[in-house]
Amino acid sequence: MSDRYVNEFYASLGLRPVVNAAATLTRLGGSLVAPPVVPAMAEAARHFVDIVELHRRVGQRLAELTRNDAAYVTSGAAAGLTLAVTACVSGAGGGTDPVAIEDLPYLDKTGERTVIVYGSQRNGYDYAVRQVGVRLVEVGPEPGELAAAIDGRTACVLWFAGAHFSSGALPLADVVRIAHEAGVPVLVDAAAQIPPVSSLWHFTSEVGADAAIFSGGKGLRGPQSTGLLVGREWVIAAARANGSPNHSIGRGLKVGKEELLGLLAAVEWTLAQDEPALLAAYEATVRGWVDGLAGLPGVQVERGYPSEAGQPHSRALVRIGPDSGWDRDRLVAALWACDPHIAVGEVDPNTIALNPQPLQDGEDEIVLRELRRLLADRPA
Incomplete structure (x- = not known):
């Protein structure tokens, strides 16, 4: 785990930080506050x-x-x-x-x-x-x-x-x-x-x-x-x-x-932010996920629009088929077991959603890497 994810206060309480690819959910702390x-x-x-x-x-x-x-x-x-x-x-x-x-x-x-x-x-x-x-x-x-x-x-x-x-x-x-x-x-x-x-x-x-x-x-x-x-x-x-x-x-x-x-x-x-540029960055992240997860056995991935809250940006919808060796709940649990935790959305019994809005720079790559690692490894 990189120093970026070491939080002495959380650690003192036995807690791990979260890479949030789910949404700005209250149970995950909402969003990260703006710099000012x-x-x-x-x-x-x-x-x-x-x-x-x-x-x-x-x-x-x-x-x-x-x-x-x-x-x-x-x-x-x-x-x-x-x-x-x-x-x-x-x-x-x-x-x-x-x-x-x-x-x-x-x-x-x-x-x-x-x-x-x-x-x-x-x-x-x-x-x-x-x-x-x-x-x-x-x-x-x-x-x-x-x-x-x-x-x-x-x-x-x-x-x-x-x-x-x-x-x-x-x-x-x-x-x-x-x-x-x-x-x-x-x-x-x-x-x-x-x-x-x-x-x-x-x-x-x-x-x-x-x-x-x-x-x-x-x-x-x-x-x-x-x-x-x-x-x-x-x-x-x-x-x-x-x-x-x-x-x-x-x-x-x-x-x-x-x-x-x-x-x-x-x-x-x-x-004061450039909202069109922000939304374009979200779209680029989703394209990266869709391209990066394409071709994995038993997995279908597509761009979903709008977001789970009806906002004007997309998210990646990842459908977990039986040929993947996984089911949705086991995959969600495996992502949460990572260090740091990775949180994703749950759409239906077979589908997870990856939302770019709550992520910090570079965290989209962490999500993609861990998903590819898990999906390439059929669970016992």
Whole structure:
């Protein structure tokens, strides 16, 4: 193992670092932070500050950078979902109505509230919404279904971004039009939708959603424990009123001064990057994998597009046939047993995916070398 993969802190805990060819997954630490992030966090750690005012100033700067009316840093994208839905439930009074705030999450005084979602878009992040106390109402792809589901209890419509969520749901522009005609706000979960960086303003400023939520620790390469909520001023004001350090449902969703400056540094850095060149580099990596794994017995490899999160870049799909002597689970386990660990995506019972986005320079070659070594050696 090279010195590059020797981490004294991990080693002291008996842990090995990971070559991540899977995705910017929370269970693998998200992404590696951009170069300016750690210095910004270290500087923040050296001084006390008025957190409420820092939140406001950072939010103002992020709003300018992302071409939105307002912005707010959250403790991850799931927390952003919780606070955005809370804003829609309590936002009639700017989010500061003490009756509405104290009524969360049981809604005994204000009455039942619902959030409309597409049945095809239901996922594990439902919990971030349900903890507000709302009930989820499913609709299908016909325009009339959404309009019919909206009533006096509807707090908002939640729409999940990404090509992998598009089937079974109306396009966002149609959702916004139907919901806004009924006076209902629209939220977009876009946690993993960077790249493209234009997502930061596309869903809100261009398409018209009231707010969009992003992970700070995925494509933005900020602190893993951050998220970014952008959109209309009333949504952000209500989210802020119900978030830490205020005593409301979001009190536990705390963001420190270090994360605030770290995410700001990450967004500034991301917007300064050459995104077309970055995407071209991803494509070159995938071509290298496809070419390098071609011709191995029992193995089929092809370019898959888009990514597992519906982002506009490809990945290599490696199908493990019986003639290879391997099955998917044994191969995944063998890659994880390498030093450093190698993590890959799991697509179906016979296929793994290699994603270029989380890799550092040269790690694509490590992945290719270890895969070729394992696949050339039939297991006992």
